Amino acid sequence: MSGAKTCRQCGTEVALTRLERVQGENAGIRVEIEGLPAYACTRGHRRFLAPDFPLRLIERLLQIDGAFAGPHAVKKGLIRKHYHCPDCGGELTGESSTHASTRHSIEIHQSAPFDVALTVPLFRCASCERDLLHPPEEVRGALMEAAGNAFRAANVPPG
Secondary structure (H helix, E strand, C coil): CCCCCECCCCCCEEEEEEEEEEEEEECCEEEEEEEEEEEEECCCCEECCCCCHHHHHHHHHHHCCCCCCCCECEEECCCCCEEECCCCCCECCCEEEEEEEEEEEECCCCCCCEEEEEEEEEEECCCCCCEEECCHHHHHHHHHHHHHHHHHHCCCCCC
């Protein structure tokens, strides 16, 4: 029995490859991955290095030092929620034209390092002129969706 891995869709042998650029976006959060390791067959079918690879990648993105470090807008209101500045309490009326960006090299499952760039929209407080991230739970949810959109765009199915 050979140790060769085979494609789950067509049964042909797969080889380790690196995807040039994979990107996805959700709620203004953009995830760009360069050099994502994956298995691919000659017919173009792709799969992750391991079934839990996408989950580990998302967990790793959420743990990146400083990527989503404060200050965050807070949501207030019982029925109609509004964003507010945590410092001056001013209501945030819209997102600014600025974004916070970070780029990191990541390894998962002893893969070769690959680069991940994250871009997050910011609020601008009109009162104190601070730039603020969305609340952490919104950032986490949008980041997971953006990563999922990147995987779907690259035609890498889950599992």
